[in-house]
Amino acid sequence: xxxxxxxxxxxxxxxxxxxxxxxxxxxxxxxxxxxxxxxxxxxxxxxxxxxxxxxxxxxxxxxxxxxxxxxxxxxxxxxxxxxxxxxxxxxxxxxxxxxxxxxxxxxxxxxxxxxxxxxxxxxxxxxxxxxxxxxxxxxxxxxxxxxxxxxxxxxxxxxxxxxxxxxxxxxxxxxxxxxxxxxxxxxxxxxxxxxxxxxxxxxxxxxxxxxxxxxxxxxxxxxxxxxxxxxxxxxxxxxxxxxxxxxxxxxxxxxxxxxxxxxxxxxx
Amino acid sequence: xxxxxxxxxxxxxxxxxxxxxxxxxxxxxxxxxxxxxxxxxxxxxxxxxxxxxxxxxxxxxxxxxxxxxxxxxxxxxxxxxxxxxxxxxxxxxxxxxxxxxxxxxxxxxxxxxxxxxxxxxxxxxxxxxxxxxxxxxxxxxxxxxxxxxxxxxxxxxxxxxxxxxxxxxxxxxxxxxxxxxxxxxxxxxxxxxxxxxxxxxxxxxxxxxxxxxxxxxxxxxxxxxxxxxxxxxxxxxxxxxxxxxxxxxxxxxxxxxxxxxxxxxxx
Amino acid sequence: xxxxxxxxxxxxxxxxxxxxxxxxxxxxxxxxxxxxxxxxxxxxxxxxxxxxxxxxxxxxxxxxxxxxxxxxxxxxxxxxxxxxxxxxxxxxxxxxxxxxxxxxxxxxxxxxxxxxxxxxxxxxxxxxxxxxxxxxxxxxxxxxxxxxxxxxxxxxxxxxxxxxxxxxxxxxxxxxxxxxxxxxxxxxxxxxxxxxxxxxxxxxxxxxxxxxxxxxxxxxxxxxxxxxxxxxxxxxxxxxxxxxxxxxxxxxxxxxxxxxxxxxxxxxxxxxxxxxxxxxxxxxxxxxxxxxxxxxxxxxxxxxxxxxxxxxx
Numbered sequence: 001x002x003x004x005x006x007x008x009x010x011x012x013x014x015x016x017x018x019x020x021x022x023x024x025x026x027x028x029x030x031x032x033x034x035x036x037x038x039x040x041x042x043x044x045x046x047x048x049x050x051x052x053x054x055x056x057x058x059x060x061x062x063x064x065x066x067x068x069x070x071x072x073x074x075x076x077x078x079x080x081x082x083x084x085x086x087x088x089x090x091x092x093x094x095x096x097x098x099x100x101x102x103x104x105x106x107x108x109x110x111x112x113x114x115x116x117x118x119x120x121x122x123x124x125x126x127x128x129x130x131x132x133x134x135x136x137x138x139x140x141x142x143x144x145x146x147x148x149x150x151x152x153x154x155x156x157x158x159x160x161x162x163x164x165x166x167x168x169x170x171x172x173x174x175x176x177x178x179x180x181x182x183x184x185x186x187x188x189x190x191x192x193x194x195x196x197x198x199x200x201x202x203x204x205x206x207x208x209x210x211x212x213x214x215x216x217x218x219x220x221x222x223x224x225x226x227x228x229x230x231x232x233x234x235x236x237x238x239x240x241x242x243x244x245x246x247x248x249x250x251x252x253x254x255x256x257x258x259x260x261x262x263x264x265x266x267x268x
Numbered sequence: 269x270x271x272x273x274x275x276x277x278x279x280x281x282x283x284x285x286x287x288x289x290x291x292x293x294x295x296x297x298x299x300x301x302x303x304x305x306x307x308x309x310x311x312x313x314x315x316x317x318x319x320x321x322x323x324x325x326x327x328x329x330x331x332x333x334x335x336x337x338x339x340x341x342x343x344x345x346x347x348x349x350x351x352x353x354x355x356x357x358x359x360x361x362x363x364x365x366x367x368x369x370x371x372x373x374x375x376x377x378x379x380x381x382x383x384x385x386x387x388x389x390x391x392x393x394x395x396x397x398x399x400x401x402x403x404x405x406x407x408x409x410x411x412x413x414x415x416x417x418x419x420x421x422x423x424x425x426x427x428x429x430x431x432x433x434x435x436x437x438x439x440x441x442x443x444x445x446x447x448x449x450x451x452x453x454x455x456x457x458x459x460x461x462x463x464x465x466x467x468x469x470x471x472x473x474x475x476x477x478x479x480x481x482x483x484x485x486x487x488x489x490x491x492x493x494x495x496x497x498x499x500x501x502x503x504x505x506x507x508x509x510x511x512x513x514x515x516x517x518x519x520x521x522x523x524x525x526x527x528x529x530x531x532x533x534x535x
Numbered sequence: 536x537x538x539x540x541x542x543x544x545x546x547x548x549x550x551x552x553x554x555x556x557x558x559x560x561x562x563x564x565x566x567x568x569x570x571x572x573x574x575x576x577x578x579x580x581x582x583x584x585x586x587x588x589x590x591x592x593x594x595x596x597x598x599x600x601x602x603x604x605x606x607x608x609x610x611x612x613x614x615x616x617x618x619x620x621x622x623x624x625x626x627x628x629x630x631x632x633x634x635x636x637x638x639x640x641x642x643x644x645x646x647x648x649x650x651x652x653x654x655x656x657x658x659x660x661x662x663x664x665x666x667x668x669x670x671x672x673x674x675x676x677x678x679x680x681x682x683x684x685x686x687x688x689x690x691x692x693x694x695x696x697x698x699x700x701x702x703x704x705x706x707x708x709x710x711x712x713x714x715x716x717x718x719x720x721x722x723x724x725x726x727x728x729x730x731x732x733x734x735x736x737x738x739x740x741x742x743x744x745x746x747x748x749x750x751x752x753x754x755x756x757x758x759x760x761x762x763x764x765x766x767x768x769x770x771x772x773x774x775x776x777x778x779x780x781x782x783x784x785x786x787x788x789x790x791x792x793x794x795x796x797x798x799x800x801x802x803x804x805x806x807x808x809x810x811x812x813x814x815x816x817x818x819x820x821x822x823x824x825x826x827x828x829x830x831x832x833x834x835x836x837x838x839x840x841x842x843x844x845x846x847x848x
Contacts, residue, residue, distance in 0.1 A: 082755075084754070085751070085752055090753070093748070095745055098744060099745045099746055101768070102746070103767045103771075104763075116755060148844070164749075164753070381782070382785070382787075384786050385782075385823060385827070389816075392816050472680070472681075476680050477789070477793055478805065479809075489680075492680070492681065499688055503688060506688070510684065510685065513678065514673075514676050514681065517678070521675065522672065
């Protein structure tokens with residue numbers, strides 16, 4: 001389904017060209033769950049954003065290929081790429097607090113992809129969105145439909161993000177550190193939900209995290225990144241049990257504790 | 269670092285205009301109020317750089333004189349507003365409490381009104397004249413400075429260097445004026461440029477309305493009201509006055525913009 | 536919500552009361568007795584005492600304030616000694632001129648600044664953006680009255696597009712509005728420049744936020760991201776600014792009315808300050824103060840309506 005070949009991202013807006021991602025390779029089958037781990041700044045999020053086509057810095061040079069069902073996403077025009085964004089491919093982000101538009105009701109944001117890729121009537125859209133919200137584990141979707149983002153808890157917002165990303169049942173969901181900003185208990189619930197969605201709907205998930213333990217709970221395979229490069233990859237249990245690289249050992253042993261990241265409920 | 273064009277152009281233009289205005293304080297090529305029937309409506313020439321007005325007065329000299337008057341008034345207004353605002357804002361910001369709440373409410377209320385409007389009211393009560401104008405505008409400019417300085421002090425008072433000074437037993441007044449004050453410099457500098465422009469603007473508007481300076485010491489605004497009457501015959505009179513006013517405001521505005529982008533201070 | 540709204544309105548009324556009190560107090564401390572102005576200096580004691588009683592000047596200050604306020608609310612704004620007619624009758628025709636000027640100016644500001652702000656932000660760093668930046672910087676530096684003189688010179692004296700004498704609505708609404716367009720331009724241009732910069736900055740600020748990335752990831756084109764997501768958020772500070780601007784427009788109108796000799800409130804204010812006709816000055820000041828307080832209230836209310844994150848507090 002997905003075949004990434006030699007994906008590189010180079011920024012030329014600093015004094016020295018900065019290589020954020022270098023020759024990233026990955027194959028994924030439909031319905032597979034693959035993890036990408038690495039410390040912050042290792043290029044894992046950048047890989048995801050490049051794949052999704054949402055790096056808007058004009059000084060970012062993206063090379064290589066990302067074949068999705070045989071079509072190279074990286075060579076598509078913006079207009080062609082938009083056909084895929086939010087439809088076949090979708091993404092959820094680390095900060096559910098700020099990733100939702102504060103002045104748009106949650107329901108409208110969940111159904112937005114349906115609206116953009118316009119296939120259904122308003123009533124059908126709403127029914128589909130409510131159904132997806134239930135799938136994403138939102139209790140009482142009707143009530144959440146009319147809520148403003150700031151009225152929801154962090155976990156609920158992330159579920160709303162998941163619903164918005166899944167509303168068109170994409171083939172691939174990119175989850176960019178979706179639980180990092182959440183409390184541990186909420187984190188586990190969200191992971192369960194993602195697992196469920198993968199099982200029930202067959203959505204493949206590319207799961208980005210700095211936490212090997214989380215990746216182990218969810219993924220079948222894992223890719224370890226350091227300073228923009230893949231240093232190790234393989235079935236998750238194998239990598240966990242017999243890490244070849246010191247860096248991977250370090251990631252396993254350090255068992256990063258979750259510090260609550262910046263960006264609480266307030267947006268200035 | 270990227271070249272800061274705002275700072276360069278603004279700095280150069282401000283300096284040029286300030287020198288121009290300052291020259292008028294000490295020297296003009298002709299007596300600005302000397303009337304000469306022969307030179308009425310004279311076009312610009314080497315003898316009269318900017319020509320002459322309806323009474324045959326040298327326009328270049330008048331512009332210099334007006335610019336000097338405007339500069340003096342603006343600086344005096346700024347001095348009153350900034351010094352009083354600094355003291356009030358500094359004390360309120362550092363000490364807080366009920367007095368702070370009341371004073372700031374008052375400042376908010378005054379700042380909500382356009383300054384020209386309030387100045388008109390004050391001038392209606394005191395009558396026209398340079399010193400009345402300076403007083404009226406100066407007092408009305410205090411709140412905006414007080415608010416600016418207070419915000420900065422509020423931010424600074426919990427920083428480590430202030431805490432350690434407090435632990436070392438430095439007196440509060442000394443902390444306010446010796447320790448914190450120099451650190452508010454970037455914000456203050458940016459505020460001064462905005463205040464200067466508002467002062468020039470307010471003075472010019474008031475004098476244009478005939479409620480600012482008296483005809484004995486004309487400023488740019490007053491002369492503009494005079495020049496408007498001769499817009500057809502000597503358009504360059506109004507033109508040079510307008511240009512001087514605009515360049516002065518533009519220069520200082522750019523300078524402020526440059527200072528803000530250099531120091532990261534928000535407007 | 537309803538409770539919060541009641542509280543806001545109560546606060547508004549309290550502010551208005553305070554403002555009228557201050558305006559009243561300011562004009563009560565003026566030295567000089569109006570009886571001298573009316574009767575002349577050689578009036579007898581009895582005449583003065585009788586007039587003082589008639590004018591209510593023998594009452595304590597607070598009572599005079601209450602009487603004055605009551606009269607004011609009933610439309611009795613006092614009497615002009617110089618024009619020898621009720622202030623209300625004197626001002627009524629002038630309110631219309633100022634109101635029209637303010638309305639046309641406000642409309643111009645909205646029409647000029649919103650498209651330019653969006654265009655500048657959309658093509659950030661490009662030629663158009665730079666041109667707009669330079670233009671706004673210069674325009675912002677031009678005082679309203681100089682802009683007025685410039686507009687007058689260019690359009691009336693050089694291009695002869697309009698006659699520089701006031702055209703009243705009696706001469707036809709179209710002719711009246713056509714004339715008012717030019718002073719309104721002088722009022723609006725400097726303010727528009729500020730609004731353009733504010734809107735451009737607000738849009739650029741919003742574009743850096745995470746929800747924009749989300750919007751793009753759903754397959755929105757740039758135009759749709761701006762229209763559907765960014766604009767509403769970016770407009771919050773701009774709408775607040777525009778509402779507060781009305782007060783500044785009124786202040787600028789006073790000056791520009793003088794340039795174009797429009798018989799409005801501003802011109803009346805200046806005339807009466809010159810003539811020391813304080814009853815008129817006081818009435819105009821109170822009217823303008825009410826406008827300013829009202830605009831601030833409006834700005835605050837709009838802000839609350841537009842930003843769902845602000846709960847009624």
